[in-house]
Amino acid sequence: MEAINLKKKECKIVVAVDESQESMYALSWCVGNFFSEKTTNTLVLLYVKPPPPVYSSFDAAGYMFSGDVITALEKYGSDLVNSVMARAEAIYGKFSSNMSVERIVGSGDAKDVICNTVEKIKADTLVMGCHGYGFFKRALLGSVSDHCAKNVKCPVVIVKHPEEK
Amino acid sequence: MEAINLKKKECKIVVAVDESQESMYALSWCVGNFFSEKTTNTLVLLYVKPPPPVYSSFDAAGYMFSGDVITALEKYGSDLVNSVMARAEAIYGKFSSNMSVERIVGSGDAKDVICNTVEKIKADTLVMGCHGYGFFKRALLGSVSDHCAKNVKCPVVIVKHPEEK
Numbered sequence A, B: 001m002e003a004i005n006l007k008k009k010e011c012k013i014v015v016a017v018d019e020s021q022e023s024m025y026a027l028s029w030c031v032g033n034f035f036s037e038k039t040t041n042t043l044v045l046l047y048v049k050p051p052p053p054v055y056s057s058f059d060a061a062g063y064m065f066s067g068d069v070i071t072a073l074e075k076y077g078s079d080l081v082n083s084v085m086a087r088a089e090a091i092y093g094k095f096s097s098n099m100s101v102e103r104i105v106g107s108g109d110a111k112d113v114i115c116n117t118v119e120k121i122k123a124d125t126l127v128m129g130c131h132g133y134g135f136f137k138r139a140l141l142g143s144v145s146d147h148c149a150k151n152v153k154c155p156v157v158i159v160k161h162p163e164e165k
Helices: A023-033 A067-092 A110-120 A136-151 B021-034 B066-094 B110-119 B134-150
Strands: A012-017 A044-049 A100-107 A124-128 A156-159 B013-017 B042-049 B102-107 B125-129 B156-159
Touching: A012 A023, A012 A067, A012 A110, A023 A067, A023 A124, A023 A156, A044 A110, A044 B066, A067 A100, A100 A110, A110 A124, A110 A136, A124 B042, A136 A156, A136 B134, B013 B066, B013 B110, B021 B042, B021 B066, B021 B110, B021 B125, B021 B156, B042 B066, B042 B110, B042 B125, B066 B102, B102 B110, B110 B125, B110 B134, B125 B134, B134 B156
Parallel strands: A012 A044, A012 A124, A044 A100, A124 A156, B013 B042, B013 B125, B042 B102, B125 B156
Antiparallel strands: A156 B156
16 A cells, blocks of 8 residues: 555644744644644643753853852743743643643753654654744754754654744 | 634645655645545645756757657656656545545746745645655755745645655
């Protein structure tokens, strides 16, 4: 037989979320297209924090970081996670109520963490924004979605924010 | 409001099909995930023929092409279209019966034709294989899905054949 029926009953769909409007749009697209009252898919929100900074006791200018500054930086990081997850919840909460949602917070290089997580949890689909904000950002950030599209084995959906059209 | 409900009632979903097993797998994935008895989406099968060959009267070795050869080449091209569309039909035919299907046969450079067609018919989603067959083919062919993912404005799904995992 040429092709098999690929629709599993329960799919695990990973959405890579970050602070960007684009990733929230990708989440919204994902929920609208992959979830309904009848589906029993699981939505996995994956947020990748930047690699833990190496807190040298001295900053670039040679001044010492106080413990307070380090704590503030760490708090900023966890505030960011909470803020992104809250924004995400505001989006998927509007849709189907019987949605199973998991949250994963990784840390490190986004493209590696995303690829590894998708592999590890045996995700069925990865949905992410494209970060197509123009040449400069695309060159820098677009490489995340490029890299994932090439390296992840499951289907990858790249969603662009309509304002970028 | 952060994000809008992106699920339109009727979506136009383009699947770029070609002779590859991978594109048939992408079609199967697409039908399994985007179509059900309840959806009223339209499936658009897009096949791109290579650019029409410039039939020089002389081939590379300087011999003249007879009219018969040219006719045979043209027939081969249309046989290929029919064969791909028949394989596609065997796949989507197994799914929901009330599926609206359109066929588009383009000609030219695949990446340009795909991007232009998606734009022209205002498609909601583009689904395509990745052609990730390994370094050499990826370098040559992967560029089609790369190019489309970057240039098409609607969400793009890149599906890999599981054997390539």
